[in-house]
Amino acid sequence: MEFKVKNEFITLGQLLKACDFISSGAQAKFAVKEMNILVNDEREDRRGRKLYAGDTVIVEGEQIHLK
Template sequence: MKTINIKDEFVTLGQFLKLADIISSGGQAKWFLQEYEVYVNDEFEDRRGRKLYVGDEIDIPGTGQFEIAAGE
């Protein structure tokens, strides 16, 4: 499982995809979420505005598993 560090209280799912180098620009988030399954804390999620907090786990089958952590 890869750890993605965030500076703020939360990041959106769209921002997370860019931070994790899964997409190259924020504009690709909508397309990515239509084409791929994404699970946040074992629940299917397709909203790019979904807020992710420290401790949340994201699973993208075929891409990887990630955890949100507090960082600098």
């Protein structure tokens, strides 16, 4: 899947919501602790992690390329 970053960056929590992995931003705090999330091949559990165009995020085995 590809995701277009509209501003300079998007946070991991915002990306999870935008890609329908969670239904509300409030769920991000718990989701990042429970879901298997990799950012550029490194485990990530911070919902505020800034993601930029060129980053690759894998959420529960589904790959997302940020553009």
